[in-house]
Amino acid sequence: MGKKILVVDDEQSILTLLEYNLKQAGYDVITAMDGEEGKDLAIQENPDLIVLDLMLPKMDGIEVCKELRQNRVMTPILMLTAKDDEFDKVLGLELGADDYMTKPFSPREVIARVKAILRRTQTLTETMEKIEEELDNIQISGLKIFPDQYEAYFEEKLIELTPKEFELLLYLAKNKGRVLTRDQLLSAVWNYDFAGDTRIVDVHISHLREKIEQDTKKPIYIKTIRGLGYKLEEPK
Numbered sequence: 724m725g726k727k728i729l730v731v732d733d734e735q736s737i738l739t740l741l742e743y744n745l746k747q748a749g750y751d752v753i754t755a756m757d758g759e760e761g762k763d764l765a766i767q768e769n770p771d772l773i774v775l776d777l778m779l780p781k782m783d784g785i786e787v788c789k790e791l792r793q794n795r796v797m798t799p800i801l802m803l804t805a806k807d808d809e810f811d812k813v814l815g816l817e818l819g820a821d822d823y824m825t826k827p828f829s830p831r832e833v834i835a836r837v838k839a840i841l842r843r844t845q846t847l848t849e850t851m852e853k854i855e856e857e858l859d860n861i862q863i864s865g866l867k868i869f870p871d872q873y874e875a876y877f878e879e880k881l882i883e884l885t886p887k888e889f890e891l892l893l894y895l896a897k898n899k900g901r902v903l904t905r906d907q908l909l910s911a912v913w914n915y916d917f918a919g920d921t922r923i924v925d926v927h928i929s930h931l932r933e934k935i936e937q938d939t940k941k942p943i944y945i946k947t948i949r950g951l952g953y954k955l956e957e958p959k
Contacts, residue, residue: 761775774833784803891924
């Protein structure tokens, strides 16, 4: 049985084009023409991947992405947009999209991205399972991380984290005391090279600091190593 892909786009021509080409490539395809229906199908049908347009009626792609991640639906998402907008790109990835493509695109390009995301997701799932086997719960001073529950606590309070923030925190904790470059973090956590676009790492580091540091200007857990990257260490 082929992997199931949900395509959400309000342009019938794009929907038909993607459905035809993805089926030709051996995938099962379900479609939706607005964000609300797309969100419902993502929850009911449990697809292996979602191709999600940014500009949609009823609920836009960013909102769909946000709601799915808040509902712990971790299905990988490939965002489509007509605007080559840097802000949208960073925002989309920050909210939990896995990759980003601008229109117009060729069906071949979409299929290549879909295959790459599914491959990466498989690798990431295996890596996370391996980490969970290797690690029991992690405690670094007032910070506690529970890999199998996808939860982290600071000073005994549950920290509200997005999936990517959690994966980043877990990776930093697993490599406690080691300096990790932004490129290493991009590769390990996002499992993708955004053509050197490391701002997404900085955005997530800054969000983590807001949640676990008493003074974000003088962090004691996540240290910036100037010119290199970051490291998580036990506060002295």
